[in-house]
Amino acid sequence: MSLEEELSSFQPWPAKIPSSLKGKFVISHDHEEILSAPPAPSDELDPTTIEELKSVQLVSECHDQGFCDVPENGVWGWFELCIIENDSAQTPRKKDGIELVWISHNNRLNKMNMAGWVLTPYITPRITAWLITGVSIQKTGKEFREDHDMFRLIEDGNAIAVRLCVRWPGWELWVRTGRLVIELGDKVKKPPLSYGLIASNITGMASVFQDINDTILDGSLQISGSKKEGVH
Secondary structure: OOHHHHHHHOEEOOOOOOOOOOEEEEEEEOOOOOOOEOOOHHHOOOHHHHHHEEEEEEEEEEEOOOOOOOHHHOOOEEEEEEEEOOOOOOOEOEEOOEEOEEEEEEOOOOOOOOOOEEEEEEEOOOOEEEEEEEOOEEEEOOOEEOOOHHHHHOOOOOEEEEEEEEOOOOOOOEEEEEEEEEEEOOOOOOOOOOOHHHHHHHHHHHHHHHHHHHHHHOOOOOOOOOOOOOOO
């Protein structure tokens, strides 16, 4: 069975979660409105559903901006899963000062191989060029299982959200479809997790890496000749 066939076999995430519900369910998104799991404030995760969570995995159909100066510098577009306070929240929840965010997977990096890319005329008053438009491919993110920290940090009323990220001018992340696969099973009591004393070490290391990115790497990972000044 192909991945697409497997995804199509999953039931849609229910608006109301009945008791003893088991199996894999999918939340699909292919339009511009913001969507997170659960899909409505009245369906925020309750203690029973949290105990039944077995796994969470994101599958996306995506591509980048269509060109890259130095592929060896890596890809600077990626997807994250995060815990938010409730379904209307716009930022990740924090625990002991640490954002509850985990990387799912990177965007596809174009290595200047023209196979799979479409050339179309791009005309301005001063120049006629060719705009390289990427063809989306399906990318499967990390499967977060029930022993992951995520499942010990979700609290009553929280929701799971997908965050799209890019860094450096010229980098873009284009998504055609996104599917968040959620698996429910038998109830398992998950003890809460506290970062406690290690929180200051984590935030300190994050600050150091941020400084390195801002000083040493700044300018070296931008893309020259980008069609826009900003990123998406």
